[in-house]
Amino acid sequence: MKRIAVxxxxxxxxxxxxxxxxxxxxxxxxxxxxxYDASHHGLVQLLALAVFAAGLSLATxxxxxxxPGLGFAGGLLAxxxxxxxxxxxxxxxxxxxFARPFTSLAFAAGAFGFAVPLALLIAVLARTLxxxxxxxxxxLVIAALAALSAFGMLTSVLYPLIPVGRFGGLIWLVLVSxxxxxx
Numbered sequence: 498m499k500r501i502a503v504x505x506x507x508x509x510x511x512x513x514x515x516x517x518x519x520x521x522x523x524x525x526x527x528x529x530x531x532x533y534d535a536s537h538h539g540l541v542q543l544l545a546l547a548v549f550a551a552g553l554s555l556a557t558x559x560x561x562x563x564x565p566g567l568g569f570a571g572g573l574l575a576x577x578x579x580x581x582x583x584x585x586x587x588x589x590x591x592x593x594x595f596a597r598p599f600t601s602l603a604f605a606a607g608a609f610g611f612a613v614p615l616a617l618l619i620a621v622l623a624r625t626l627x628x629x630x631x632x633x634x635x636x637l638v639i640a641a642l643a644a645l646s647a648f649g650m651l652t653s654v655l656y657p658l659i660p661v662g663r664f665g666g667l668i669w670l671v672l673v674s675x676x677x678x679x680x
Contacts, residue, residue, distance in 0.1 A: 502558035503674040509551035510667050514660075516544040523604050523653070527597035534589055534596045541590040548607060549583025552576045558670065564621050571617025578614060582607030609647050612662035616643035619666055622673060632672060639665040 520541070521530045534541050559572030582603045589599035616639075623636030643662025649655040 499558055499561040499674050502554055502561055503670050506551055506554035506558055507667055507671060509547050509554055510663065513544060513547040513551055514664070516540060516547055520544070521600060523601065523656075525597075525600075530589070530600050531593040531596045534600075535593055538590055542587060545583045545587035545590065547583075548579055548586060548603075552579030552583060555579060558674070559618065562622070562674075564618060565625055566621065568618050568621025568625070571614040571619075571621065574614035575611050575618060578606045578610035582611065605650075608656075608659045609650055612643040612646040612659055612666075615662055615666050616640040619643070619669060626673065628673065628676065632669075632676070636669050636673075639669050 520537070521533050525533075553576070556573060556576035559569060559576060562572075563569065564572060585599045585603035585606060589596040589603060592599070619636045620640035623633045623640065626633075628636070639661065642658050643666060646655060646658035646662055649659060
């Protein structure tokens, strides 16, 4: 189950990245966001669905793996953040007059609100699973960088840490899910 869930999570995450690549940015004006959402309505709705589905897939993966304590909480909080981001994106596409605030909420939930709880999930798994040392260290590095992305709320200079958490975390979860276990 965890392999199917991580593949689904990966596909929806990549789809969301591709669909959102040409969209507005956190510093875009309200008029630009409304105009983009109006002229790309179907694309924005598809983006919302991909992000929402990624959240459901991550929740399924987390439930299948059952990480201890804070790891489980981190996985479910990261999943919930993606669900919220998808719903906020969909709402922005439906209501041009509220597109800017809902797009900001979608960004915050899908960026910092996602990366920091994902860091908890990865850090706990890196410390508690029987993994090769290199994979544990890689997980801890990704978790640390993802956690630091929270400071992007203070300065956009740290925005590049968000995809490190999102896509680096995805790659790490895939590696963990497909590793060979020795019995």
